[in-house]
Amino acid sequence: MSLLKAAIIGGGHIADQNHIPALKKLSDQVKIVAVCGRDIDKTRLMADQHGIPGAFDDIENMFSEFDVDLVINCTPNNLHYDYTMQALKNGCHVLCEKPPAMTAAQAREMADLAKEKGKILAYNFQRRQTSEYLLLKKCQIEGQLGEVYHIKANYLRRRGIPGWGNFTNKTIQGGGALIDLGVHILDLALGMMDYKIPDKIAGNMYDFIGKTGGKGLKGQWDPVKFDVEDACFAYLTFPGNKSIALSCSFALNQKEEEIINLEVFGSKAGAVLNPFSLHTEVAGELADIKFPFLEETDVQLKNTTAFIDAISGKETNICLGEEGAVLQEIVEKIYLRAGL
Known part of the structure; x- marks a missing residue:
């Protein structure tokens, strides 16, 4: 396969620190030809720093000047x-940052258009690529967990309201802790x-x-401008008597500074992520099995690689458009049921 020509839309931190470095490591498969951002001066500076030939502040101008095969969408949520x-x-x-969109209808339309055009639409839920989650999925596929019937999915920060960006702006973000943090752990549970x-x-x-304000562990936020949820707790029941208990927070008066975890309960064994362990019965005795030799991986590189593999027709575990539409529908329903 010839080199794929890539364009970055969104000239901010995520592009600079996550996506561009990952694409550079795949230089035998992909070449970044252009970047498009709202501030043309900053965009040109980023392009120069990374040796990217094209810098634009208008996406259609970019497409008219460059033949682009794939796009990484790193824009704010309301522009996805x-x-x-x-x-x-x-x-x-397209590889789009999470969440898929602002509404379920948008996510469905995106998935349908990708199918119509015969193109890969994927989302950057890179936590799928951790060694722990990949092993958990392998245990499930091999039948070691039995029937998985309940999952506790937690992404909880003690006082982690971001003091920068638009994370507390509902118009731009679409929500708070659920749409920013909860979607990551919900994706794994789903x-x-x-x-x-x-x-x-x-x-x-x-x-x-x-709304009250207080000590911040990720910078100070303005409580007057805070118009999203700082915590969300949801209970999802699925056909076949299965369930997910989802908990996520920007700010919660808990002991730990941050908890990112799944607790999976199956008919043969249970499992916990971070660090990964199995809880089962061996030879008639209760057993806790640990995996001390799992290696850390570059999850962004692995997710970008999965995207490129999907383009070439290989089977991958990346979150594709159809799953993104399902996730966005669930998120929208949680906001409708539990919204402030």
């Missing part, structure tokens, strides 16, 4: 839909449940700490 749709209409494969739509959703959301 617009730029992904433009890229697909211009015949590009991956253990065959990515089905739940038949029942219950939940609650809160903004006590966000």
